Each structure stands twice: as structure tokens, then as C-alpha cells.
Amino acid sequence: MTKKIAVLPGDGIGPEIVAQAVKVLQAMPELNIEMEEAAIGGAGYDTAGDPLPEATLKLARAADAVLLGAVGGPQYDKLDRPLRPERGLLRIRKELNLFANLRPALLYPELAESSSLKPEVVSGLDIMIVRELTGDVYFGQPRGIEVRNGERVGFNTMIYAESEVRRVARVAFDIAMKRGKKLCSVEKANVLECSELWKEVVLEVSKDYPEVELSHMYVDNAAMQLVKWPKQFDVIVTGNIFGDILSDQASMLSGSIGMLPSASLDQNNKGMYEPIHGSAPDIAGKNIANPLATILSAAMMLRYTFGDEANAKRIEAAVRKVLADGIRTADIYTAGTKKVSCSEMGDAVVAALKA
Ligand code: NAD
Numbered sequence: 001m002t003k004k005i006a007v008l009p010g011d012g013i014g015p016e017i018v019a020q021a022v023k024v025l026q027a028m029p030e031l032n033i034e035m036e037e038a039a040i041g042g043a044g045y046d047t048a049g050d051p052l053p054e055a056t057l058k059l060a061r062a063a064d065a066v067l068l069g070a071v072g073g074p075q076y077d078k079l080d081r082p083l084r085p086e087r088g089l090l091r092i093r094k095e096l097n098l099f100a101n102l103r104p105a106l107l108y109p110e111l112a113e114s115s116s117l118k119p120e121v122v123s124g125l126d127i128m129i130v131r132e133l134t135g136d137v138y139f140g141q142p143r144g145i146e147v148r149n150g151e152r153v154g155f156n157t158m159i160y161a162e163s164e165v166r167r168v169a170r171v172a173f174d175i176a177m178k179r180g181k182k183l184c185s186v187e188k189a190n191v192l193e194c195s196e197l198w199k200e201v202v203l204e205v206s207k208d209y210p211e212v213e214l215s216h217m218y219v220d221n222a223a224m225q226l227v228k229w230p231k232q233f234d235v236i237v238t239g240n241i242f243g244d245i246l247s248d249q250a251s252m253l254s255g256s257i258g259m260l261p262s263a264s265l266d267q268n269n270k271g272m273y274e275p276i277h278g279s280a281p282d283i284a285g286k287n288i289a290n291p292l293a294t295i296l297s298a299a300m301m302l303r304y305t306f307g308d309e310a311n312a313k314r315i316e317a318a319v320r321k322v323l324a325d326g327i328r329t330a331d332i333y334t335a336g337t338k339k340v341s342c343s344e345m346g347d348a349v350v351a352a353l354k355a
Helices: 014-026 042-048 054-062 085-095 109-114 162-178 193-206 219-228 240-253 292-304 309-324 342-354
Strands: 003-010 033-037 065-070 100-106 126-132 144-148 151-155 182-187 213-218 235-238 261-265 271-275
Touching: 003 014, 003 042, 003 054, 014 033, 014 065, 014 292, 014 342, 042 054, 042 085, 054 085, 065 292, 100 162, 100 240, 100 292, 109 309, 126 162, 126 240, 162 182, 162 193, 162 235, 182 193, 182 219, 182 240, 193 213, 213 219, 219 235, 219 240, 235 240, 261 292, 271 292, 292 309, 292 342, 309 342
Parallel strands: 003 033, 003 065, 065 271, 126 235, 182 213, 182 235
Antiparallel strands: 100 126, 100 261, 144 151, 261 271
């Protein structure tokens, strides 16, 4: 059966990096993939006056998976909030019910020098952070800014229903079962009732996974442990705001932001796949961005939406070979390696795939 992918390049370096991932997928005709492009973010606003145009949402709904570049740019910063590029991203996640965000933090041995931590602390690092993506203080009501007692107050609501915690906990336990069978649930149950419930529900779900070693950690301690001894973690599961911060922190353990893919899944493993970085306006249009995070996102798509572990591994092995051959984009370049452009990096991965 043909697999349908909605391709949403977005803004800034989005089109450049997505073109490389598309090239890699096209180099594997046996995948039987059909791709169709649509605008999102600033590009959506420019073409349809909406960061998530109706046609884009329709295409994404009809597709089996979505491949996204990045959104945003300084030219859109003055727009009303609902029209800003980032709103398009939040809306598509919510509309497609993509509640589980998978962010691996993995250090390729060839890039151990790019990490700001000592090589012995990070080499061989392989963590998966599962972040809840559609709830928490980012979506909770009430929210707003209003005048109370003669001064302005800003307020948001941290809220989780047990069903929301249960479904993301299941995703995390399932992933832990396929990896090192260790899961750490991160919250702030010593202070927040919302976290207290989170912990209780995770404990309930754990009864269905007796083989997984479950631990609990407060988010402030987790932030410390991630830089102190990150290799103690296998899978981490946490809420939206804690996960936002911890996954960015974990990404830095592995050197470049240009290397890390992500997946956001719904109940049926339909997913949106995107690099963790933004639209990098400072280097957009120069053909120097690192496309590997986007190419590795395509590999995650094969693994999680299409259940095609073999071809996911083929792409990952091709990326590893390119790095082992000393081919680097500017962001991961070190003396003695070969600096290439964004499109040349895409070509190198395709060549490694075919080798
Ligand atoms: P950013 O991730 O775009 O860039 C941070 C730094 O990393 C920049 O110096 C950039 O050049 C570099 N960088 C990022 N990706 C790279 C790549 N693939 N190769 C080489 N270098 C890379 O974050 P920012 O500068 O804070 O934000 C820029 C815009 O992106 C903003 O409008 C922001 O809102 C948006 N943003 C979008 C997403 C998303 O689409 N998911 C995520 C974060 C930020």
C-alpha cells in the first residue's frame, strides 16, 4: 500500500533541510511513499493569512504521517499571537491529537568532542525523553493577563486529567520495554497537586509493566542529574513544560542541535516528525544548515508510524557512515574533517544508503 506523507517545510532553513530528507526517502523507492507539500507557519500566513491553513490541516489529516521542517522568523514576531508561526505548530499538534513527543538524545561517538561535557560523561549516551505534548500549563484554562487589585497579573493553569497521564505513560512504558527497561517519571510532586496525580497514575500504569524498573524524580533534580551523570537514564517520561526544558537541555549533551530528530504520536501511531531545532533565520537561504536531524526524523517515521525498523536502521546507518567518513556541515565541523553544504550532506547520505 502507498504511504502518504504530508511534507510541511515551513520557514527559514525548513525548506532546505526538508528537501534533503525528501531526497533520502525518494532514494528508497521500495518504501512506496507518496509525498505532497503544503505551507505552515510564516509560509502559511504569507500564502493564506493563517499559520495553519485549512488546506494544510486537511492534507495532514489525510496523510499517514507528517514531515515538518521548522517555523518562525523575525518578520512574524509583531503579528497578533494567533497569527504567529508557532501557533500553527501548537494547533496542528492539538488538531492531530499528537500527545506523545519522543525526543532521543544520542551521542554519535564521532561527535563526542562537540559536547560541552567531558567525553567520558557523554560518550555512548542514548536517552529517550517522552514528553506529553497536548496538555499541562501550555493549554490549561483559565489563562490570561488581567487587572486585579489595581495591578496586572498574569496567570496560567497547570492541569492534567488522569486519562492524559495514562496514555503518555503507556507510550513511555512500551518504549522502555523495547530499550533498557528503565523508566524515570519526572514531576514536582513535593509542591504541585498536578504532579501528585501524575505520579499516582504512572504508578498505576506500572502494574501492567512488571519488567520495567520505574523510578520517580523531581524536575529540579532531573535537571542536575542530566548534566551530572546522564547515562543513568534510559527512558524519561514527563509533562509538557518540564519536558520542553529537559529535552532541550538533553539535546545539548549531544553537541549540535542540528543532529536531533523528534516524533510526535497520536493513539494510533500516526505521527509528525521534525527536527528539534527552529528555523535558524541567521543561516537561512545559505545552504549551510545541518539536515541530519530532519533525515533522522524521517528514519523515526519509518520506525514509529510504518513499523519499518529495517529501513529506519538503514537511514541511521547511512548517517553514521557519513559521520565516520568525516563529512560535516559547518555546525559540527572540526579540524581535519570535510566541510560540506546542506545539499551535499543530503547527497552524501543518499550515496551511503546506496553503497
Ligand atoms: P533555532 O533552533 O532556530 O536556532 C538556534 C541556533 O542554532 C542558531 O544559531 C541556528 O543557526 C542554529 N541551528 C539551528 N538549527 C540548525 C541546523 N539544522 N544546522 C545548523 N545550525 C542550526 O532557535 P532560535 O534561534 O531560538 O529560533 C529561531 C526561530 O525558530 C524563532 O522564530 C523560533 O520561534 C522558531 N522555533 C521554531 C521551532 C519549531 O519549528 N519547532 C523550534 C524552536 C524555535
